[in-house]
Amino acid sequence: MNPTYSFQSLFTLRFIVTSAAIGNWRRPFSAVATTASYKHALTHRLNTQTLQEARAFFDQIPSPHVTLATIMISAYTHHHMLPEALDLFRKIPSKDVISWNSMIKGCIHCGEFVTARKLFDEMPHRNVVSWTILVVGLLRLGRVEEAEELFWAMPNRDVAAWNAMVHGYCSNGRVEDAMRLFYRMPFKDVISWTSMIGGLDQNGKSDEALVLFKEMVCSGIKLSANSLACGLAAAAKALAFRTGVQIHSCVLKLGYCCFDEFVTASLITFYASCKQMEAACNVFEEVVQRNVVVWTALVTGYGLNDKHREALKVFREMMRMSVIPNESSFTSALNSCCGLEDVERGKEFHAAAIKMGLESSVYVGGSLVVMYSKCGYIGDAIFAFKRINEKSIVSWNSVIVGCAQHGCGMWTLTLFSQMLRERVHPDEITLTGLLSACSHSGMLRKARCFFRYFGQKRSITLTVEHYACMVDVLGRCGELEEAEALVTSMPMKANSMVWLVLLSACRMHSNLDVAERAARKIFEMEPNCSAAYVLLSNMYAASNRWDEVDRIRRTMKDNRVVKQPGSSWITLNGLRHEFLSADRSHPLTEKIYQKLDWLGVKLKELGYVPDQQFALHDVEVEQKEETLSYHSERLAIAFGLLSTVEGSTITVMKNLRVCGDCHNAIKLMAKIVDREIIVRDTSRFHHFKNGLCSCGDHW
Known part of the structure; x- marks a missing residue:
């Protein structure tokens, strides 16, 4: 007769059997505990406990099967604990593929590809997955030629291997090679088509992506949620409204609209990109369960349509509904704060991002850098940049361009040196930032070195924008003849923007000869360029050539060229207060003018004399001085002081661009009121403090 055991005695017997087998890899499993149960328990501990606690449990398993060791190895490498993973791997007595x-x-x-390749070469038996893993690794490192060689050396290739190669080509910008390989594939599944459609779209070939999407539909491939999302993304970028609506019909027929978050988000983005926000909102309202992906799509959509107040309202509503924002949510919200120039709201979201541990992520951190720098707070931008854990080229470019816009030339050069030490390769945007910094800081020699050095690098192609930046540096430093020679010797045809930069420099240095030649070139390409007319007219006015001023004004009137009115604005408590020159429409007009009159008295006490060359009308001296006193930026400053x-x-x-007379006056205003006054014009930020400007008069 078999004895019966109580629950407690069974547990004691199991503990004795288990304890006797600890550390023995070769002993058979206990009859009580199976591999499946251990696998479930180990996975549970990895999901709910620390890695050390999971390893302690693993070490107590008698004769752990290779499957359990593989789970543990994957956990180690996921946390970048490669030595521990390799140590455990070497202890496995019978490794499987x-x-x-x-x-x-x-x-x-x-990041240890050399070790990976060594292990691959040591493998006793390889399957198609082994080859594919190595090919994918090479493609992620950008070593496309090596990946190609390994791919064609594979003894056999399944559809996943072909898909990996197609995707890798697209990720490395070799979309033509991807297309050729795609059509060579012996068999294509929905992933093959989706990878190629997404690759075309991400490489700026959205129209071709839509053609391929239609070809996919005609081939009878069953559409997946990912393929529909890729099709909608391509339609959004190509602004192909009709095609996007047709894809929406497919979404409805297949039942993805209300339940698949990524398809729904893609639909919202598509309609928003096509300026159909009402349709985007209708899609949002039809969603059964709105998660963070769907909410973020709507926030982003409003931002795409410059409806930043609505975007922030949706973001706040999302948080009120207890939907936890992700990196994309914060990025979109911060972009809208930047669009509104509302740094106070941006600081609120910054604090929320810190609480959620997202401040140091590459996307949120990068958005904080852009938001602070564009709102005039370059110190906070640099602080946010330093908090980013893994800085990408986009992160470095954002802070370099931000410092350049604020005229922090030495900071820009220091950051660039740090970037090189971190082995981050500069690109075309980096060069633009460096040249802008040199321009705003008067560093002509440095600019020449950068322009010459990057012009010799194969990885960077000099563009029209780079030439415009270099012309700007030369022009601001008074080298107008050299600047003109550079424009005429460009390898590509100079556009109106480049000549306009030269014309602006001529205005700064009162060189009418070069200015007239530059203006003629501009009018040949863009006969109704209002900026060129205004700059040339201002130069004639500064030289008291009023007949020429009248001629230009008549030409503008005959050609219906409208001068852009100068305006300045200040954002307080989320509200934008805008002023035109001599504006009297603001509710606080009387107090604003009283403040300016008081400042005018104080300015004269400090020896300020209005520079009448910036009064661009042929009127009496008193009227010229009055005109200068009520420029829009001065009205905005007076309102800010109040x-x-x-x-x-x-x-x-x-x-x-801020005029020279206002620039001189604001330097003294900052000293009078003992405040820092920041003015951003079309060129850069000016930080006025203690009678000085951060630009050092290089603007």
Whole structure:
């Protein structure tokens, strides 16, 4: 008769059997605990406990099967603990091909491709997955030629291997090679088509992506949620409204609209990109379960349509509904804060991002850098940049361009040196930022060195924008003849923008000869360029050539060329207060003018004399001085002084270049009121403090 055991005695017997087998890889499994149960328990611990606790449990398993060791190895490599993974891998007595593949994949994930290749060469038996893992690793490193060689050396290729190669080509910008390989594939599944459609779209060939999407539909391939999302993304970028609506019909027929978050988000983005926000909102309202992906799509959509207040309203509503924002949510919200120039709201979202641990992510951190720098707070932008954990080329470019816009030339050069030490390769945007920094800081020699050095690098192609930046540097430093020679010797035809930069420099240095030649070139390409007419007219006015001023004004009138009115604005408590020159429409007009009159008295006490060459009308001296006194930026500053706490910084934005007389006056105003006054014009930021400007008069 078999004895019966109580639950407690069974547990004691199991503990004795288990304890006797600890550390013995060769002993058979206990009859009580199977591999499946251990696998479930180990996975549970990896998901809910620390890695060390999971390893402690693993070490107690008697004769752990290779499957359990492979799970542990994958966990180690996921946390970049490669030495621990390799140590465990070497202890496995009978490795199967899955464990080899996991170890190789883990090495690649940890950035140790040499070790991965060595393990691959040591494998006793390889399957198609082994080859594919190595090919994918090479493609991620950008070593496309080596990946090609390995791909064609594979003894056999399944559809996943072909898909990996197509995707890798697209990721490395070799979309033509991807297309050729795609059509060579012996068999294509939905992933093949989706990879190629997405690759074309991401490489700026959205129209071709839509053609391929239609070909996919005609081939009878069953559409997946991912393929529909890729098709909608391509339709959004190509602004192909009709095609996008047709894809929407497919979405409805297949039942993805209300339940698949990525398809729904793609639909919202598509309609928003096509300026159909009402349709985008209708899609949002029809969603059964709105998660963070769907909410973020709507926030982003409003931002795409410059409806930043609505975007921030949706973002706040999302948080009120207890939907936790992700990196994309914060990025879109911060972009809208930037669009509104509302740094106070941006600081609120910055604080929320810190609480959620997202401040140091590459996307949120990068958006913070852009938001702070564009709102005039370059110090906070640099602080946000330093908090980013893994800085990408986009992160470096954002802070370099931001410092350049604020005239922080030495900071820009220091950051560039750090970037090179971090082995981040500069690109075309980096060069634009460096040349802009040199321009705004008067560093002509440095600019020449950068322009010459990057012009010799094969990885960077000099564009019209780079030539315009270099012309700007030369022009601001008074080298107008050299600047003109550079324009005429460009390898590509100079556009009106380049000549306009030269014309602006002529205005700064009062060189009418070069200015007239530049203006003629501009009018040949763009007969109704209002900026060129205005610059030339201002130069004639400064030289008291009023007949020429009248001629230009008549020409503008005959050609219906409208001069852009100068305006300045200041954002307080989320509201934008805008002023035109001599504006009297603001509710606080009387107090604003009283403040300016008081400042005018104080300016004269400090020896300020209005520079009448910036009064662009043939009127009496008194009228010229009065005209200068009520320029739009001065009105905005006076309003700021009245409406903000004493001692706080005032930030004013302007749609045109600040005039020389206002620049001199604001330097003294900042000293009079003992405040920092920041003015952003079309060229850069000016930080006025203690009678000085951060630009050092290089603007």
